Amino acid sequence: MINDFIDVYKNRHDYAKDWKKKNPDSKVVGYMCSYFPEELFYAAGMLPVRILGSHEPQNVTEPYIFGMYCPFSRDVLAQGLQGHYDYLDAVSTAYPCMHLGQAFDSWTLHVTQKKFYVDMPNRVQTPYAVPFLTGRLEETKQEIEEWIGREITDSDLKEAINVYNENRALLREIYEMRKADDVPLTGTECMYITTASLFMDKKDANKLLKETIENELKGRKAKTADDTRLMVLGSENDDIKFLNMVEEFSAVIVTDDHCTGSRYFWNPVEEQDDPIQAIAQRYIDRPLCPQRDYPERKRLPYLLDMARDWNVAGIIALQQKFCDPHELDKVALLDWFKENDIPTIYLELDVTVPIGQFKIRVEALLERLREDELW
Amino acid sequence: MAEMEEQTIEYWRWDEGNWKNPDMDFKDAEILTAGIDVGSVSSQAVIMADGELFAYGNTRSGYNSRDSASNVMNMALEAVPGLKLEDIHYVVGTGYGRVRVPFANKAITEIACHARGANYMYGPKVRTIMDMGGQDLKAISCDERGKVLNFVMNEKCAAGTGRGMEVMADLLKVPIQKVGEMSFQVEKEPPPVSTTCVLFAKTEALGLLKNGWSVPKVLAAYCSAMAHRIYGVVKTVDVKKEFVITGGCAKNSGIINRLEKELGFEIYKDTKVDTQLAGAIGAALFGKALYEKSKKK
Numbered sequence: 001m002i003n004d005f006i007d008v009y010k011n012r013h014d015y016a017k018d019w020k021k022k023n024p025d026s027k028v029v030g031y032m033c034s035y036f037p038e039e040l041f042y043a044a045g046m047l048p049v050r051i052l053g054s055h056e057p058q059n060v061t062e063p064y065i066f067g068m069y070c071p072f073s074r075d076v077l078a079q080g081l082q083g084h085y086d087y088l089d090a091v092s093t094a095y096p097c098m099h100l101g102q103a104f105d106s107w108t109l110h111v112t113q114k115k116f117y118v119d120m121p122n123r124v125q126t127p128y129a130v131p132f133l134t135g136r137l138e139e140t141k142q143e144i145e146e147w148i149g150r151e152i153t154d155s156d157l158k159e160a161i162n163v164y165n166e167n168r169a170l171l172r173e174i175y176e177m178r179k180a181d182d183v184p185l186t187g188t189e190c191m192y193i194t195t196a197s198l199f200m201d202k203k204d205a206n207k208l209l210k211e212t213i214e215n216e217l218k219g220r221k222a223k224t225a226d227d228t229r230l231m232v233l234g235s236e237n238d239d240i241k242f243l244n245m246v247e248e249f250s251a252v253i254v255t256d257d258h259c260t261g262s263r264y265f266w267n268p269v270e271e272q273d274d275p276i277q278a279i280a281q282r283y284i285d286r287p288l289c290p291q292r293d294y295p296e297r298k299r300l301p302y303l304l305d306m307a308r309d310w311n312v313a314g315i316i317a318l319q320q321k322f323c324d325p326h327e328l329d330k331v332a333l334l335d336w337f338k339e340n341d342i343p344t345i346y347l348e349l350d351v352t353v354p355i356g357q358f359k360i361r362v363e364a365l366l367e368r369l370r371e372d373e374l375w
Numbered sequence: 376m377a378e379m380e381e382q383t384i385e386y387w388r389w390d391e392g393n394w395k396n397p398d399m400d401f402k403d404a405e406i407l408t409a410g411i412d413v414g415s416v417s418s419q420a421v422i423m424a425d426g427e428l429f430a431y432g433n434t435r436s437g438y439n440s441r442d443s444a445s446n447v448m449n450m451a452l453e454a455v456p457g458l459k460l461e462d463i464h465y466v467v468g469t470g471y472g473r474v475r476v477p478f479a480n481k482a483i484t485e486i487a488c489h490a491r492g493a494n495y496m497y498g499p500k501v502r503t504i505m506d507m508g509g510q511d512l513k514a515i516s517c518d519e520r521g522k523v524l525n526f527v528m529n530e531k532c533a534a535g536t537g538r539g540m541e542v543m544a545d546l547l548k549v550p551i552q553k554v555g556e557m558s559f560q561v562e563k564e565p566p567p568v569s570t571t572c573v574l575f576a577k578t579e580a581l582g583l584l585k586n587g588w589s590v591p592k593v594l595a596a597y598c599s600a601m602a603h604r605i606y607g608v609v610k611t612v613d614v615k616k617e618f619v620i621t622g623g624c625a626k627n628s629g630i631i632n633r634l635e636k637e638l639g640f641e642i643y644k645d646t647k648v649d650t651q652l653a654g655a656i657g658a659a660l661f662g663k664a665l666y667e668k669s670k671k672k
Contacts, residue, residue: 343525356471361528364486368523374487374661375522 001212002189008196009240012049015199017087019047027089027148030112032076032104033096034259035120035289037137039269039279041092042202043152043160044144048092050198051076051085052238052260055351058082064106070320071351072236073099080111088112090147094120094283097291097325114147116140124284124292133280141276157275167202168265170209175262177217178254179310181225184217187232187253188243194261195238223252228369231307233257234318235326235349242353246316246362255310257303258318263287291325299329300336307342313369315344316362343368387541387551389417389623395430395454401462404429406666408465409451410488410658411444411479413472416509416538417623418443420451421655422463426663428495430454431652436509440472448478465666467658471510481665486513486526488657489621494521495656496646502615505605506653507624509537514609521657527611529604537623539573540630543597546577547590551627558598558629560591567600568593576600598629605630606637619643621653 008015016028029041030051038048053075060081061074079085091112093104108115119136121129145151171194177184185193193212197205228251232243237258246253256262266287272278293299307315315337319326330346337344345365347358367374401407404424412419414436422430432450436443452458460478468476469488476482489506499519506513512529529536544551565588568579580593588596601624620642624630635642648656 338525360471360484360486364484364523364526367484367487371522374483374664375520 001208001216002185002192004208005193005196005212008200009192012196012199013084013087016047016049019201020087023047028087029090029092029116030085030088031091032093032100033120034264035094035096035118035283035286036092037094037118037140037279037283039157039160039164040137040141040144040152041116042163043156044148046089047201049088050260051079051091052195052198052236053351054079054084055239055241055353057352064110065102068322069099069102070235070322071349072320072323073103075351076100077103077106080107085111090114090116092116092118094118095122097289097323099323116143120283122292123294124288125294125296125298129284130277130280133284134274134277137276137280154275157279161269161275161278163202163206165268166206167197167209168268170206170213171197171265173213174209174217175255177213182221183223183227183252183254184220186222186243186247187230187256188240188247189222190253191238191240191243191256191261194264198260198264223247226250227252228314228366229254229310229312231255231257231310231312231315232261232318233303233315235320235323236260237318237349239318239349239353241355242318242349242358245353245355245359249363249366251362251366254312255306257287257299257306259289262306263289289325290329293329297332300332303333304336304340304342307337312342314365315342316365317344317346318349319346321348321350384548386544386548389551389626391434393430393432393450393454396428399424399427399429401429401455401458406465406663407458407463408467408659408662408666409448409463410655410660410662411448411466411468411476412470412485412488412652412654412658413440413443413447413468413476414470414485414509414654415511416541417651418447418470418472419652419655420444420447421652421659422451422455422458423656423659423663426660428648428652428656430458431649431655433649433651436472440475441477443472444468444476444478465662465669467662467665469654469658480662483658483661485654486515487523488654488661489513490515490517490523490657491521491660492653492655492657493517493619493621494519495660496621496648496650496653497619497643500617501619501643502617503609503612503619504653505609505618505620507537507605507620507622507630509623511536512605512608514612514614516612516615525612527608529608539576540597540601540624540627542573542577543580543594546580547593549590549594554594555598555627555629555631557591558594559632561589561595564599565592565596567603568596570600594629598627599633601630602633602637605634609638614638616640617643619646621650623651625650 027046029046041048058078061078230253238260269278269282410421418436420432430451432447466479468479468482469485473482493501493504504515515526516524583593
């Protein structure tokens with residue numbers, strides 16, 4: 001079951017192509033930012049899939065995007081330029097950071113012409129954010145309807161909301177299980193599960209998640225209380241190799257704050273009479289990306305609560321090189337965890353993970369946390 | 376012929392060798408431990424007798440960390456007639472090749488080992504350690520026992536580290552031991568070169584020489600750029616005036632004096648121990664603590 005998620009993670013394109021074969025009248029839409037309201041597209045019978053990089057060095061993006069944009073955004077664009085997403089019927093995003101925005105623009109110029117751009121407000125901490133986004137989602141809904149030639153009913157929307165909410169609840173249940181002293185799954189395994197869910201039809205994912213929880217995770221001990229409990233947080237991260245390396249040092253990652261991890265699914269859509277407004281409310285209320293964490297900095301107390309609730313001993317903050325929003329977060333974040341006595345290290349990610357250079361930093365953090373061992 | 380001879384001189388070569396404390400006999404010691412620091416550029420093996428520096432070897436690292444560890448350990452043992460590897464109770468590996476020391480009982484990061492080693496070399500007053508190694512920089516803050524409280528490393532680029540200085544010594548044909556001293560033979564301190572990137576700095580240095588700069592002036596500009604870069608890393612930890620430098624670059628007064636100006640205070644230099652040994656000393660001291668713990672069990 002966990003192996004099924006690993007299989008989807010590794011063969012994400014085959015999964016989408018198979019889905020398309022099974023649903024010949026339906027469309028697959030790729031999206032670039034976790035603020036993208038998938039429910040609208042799922043309600044129209046489509047499969048939304050997150051576009052992620054491959055973590056392999058590439059040489060195709062130089063003419064299409066400046067080198068100053070983050071390695072992740074360039075890796076994402078490379079996937080399109082290399083034809084890996086040739087099955088997409090449309091490409092889309094909610095208003096993302098500037099870097100992914102450039103990758104999106106370039107993609108629509110050079111890879112997939114059909115596009116949807118959801119005007120997600122950047123300033124979410126204002127009472128105008130929900131009505132604004134509700135209006136924008138109505139517009140997007142109309143665009144989709146014109147494209148597919150049929151109406152998306154409230155009933156379609158409510159069903160999509162239910163499927164997505166179930167997915168969120170199941171993923172959350174797995175995260176709750178990670179609060180145990182003997183953690184039933186490693187952080188690496190959990191990353192496979194959450195990331196694979198980004199590519200899957202949520203009905204398929206939900207079925208698999210239920211089976212995994214019932215038949216594999218209950219009563220399982222993947223790590224013990226002797227392993228050092230860590231949290232990872234920061235920008236987009238599906239660096240399996242990195243997590244695996246960390247967990248080889250008798251450590252276990254028990255929770256995260258990444259847009260490909262907990263930030264993606266943490267809060268459900270709360271029921272309201274108007275399903276579009278309910279969806280808008282959910283995306284405005286969701287755990288914040290640092291790009292939208294202003295004027296009040298709400299992420300810090302939220303992250304501290306999470307670190308305490310999951311009883312972590314230390315934190316590894318990860319940032320894609322040149323990522324402006326997370327660079328802006330760095331100083332406040334490090335000061336905050338220092339004030340609250342949670343040792344934290346900050347690492348800069350690139351397309352490929354420099355395992356050797358990260359190893360020493362991670363090991364040194366673990367030596368700090370296991371202070372009695374050497375003294 | 377003369378030209379060929381000049382080509383073979385390796386100006387970057389720092390002093391390699393081994394040493395034994397003439398006032399000590401290993402047979403008197405209850406616990407013998409060793410620390411092996413296999414770095415990206417240099418390797419050190421330190422043997423400690425009951426927690427005191429007894430012997431060491433110091434040499435260039437090869438591409439194979441296992442061989443480097445064995446070679447440097449043999450160097451240290453050669454300084455002590457009669458002493459064999461089997462006589463050593465506990466061995467700790469550290470440095471870039473720490474997990475590849477074939478005869479080590481445990482591997483510990485050089486961050487922990489440099490802090491512990493600096494505590495031994497300079498005493499419990501030390502609070503900030505700057506390890507200036509061959510290919511990276513580590514700023515470490517520690518407590519009175521030499522226990523790490525926080526650390527910062529330079530990013531993945533090796534700019535502004537010992538290897539860069541070696542390249543510059545070779546380029547300018549100045550023995551590395553003379554670089555610091557020669558960098559002060561200038562009437563007026565020049566501005567630093569614009570980058571410490573080894574490749575760009577090399578190109579820039581050649582350009583400056585062509586523009587008529589003297590070799591000492593180019594060295595001054597490069598040392599100054601390195602001090603700038605090191606200061607940039609060190610100020611991201613909680614810098615205290617009880618500040619020491621470990622690693623090979625600590626022997627370069629051209630960098631140290633300029634760094635002191637940036638810091639605004641004097642760096643502690645009162646130790647008789649070679650600064651390149653700090654990591655291996657820390658490793659050997661951890662080895663003693665771990666051996667004693669294992670005996671108590």
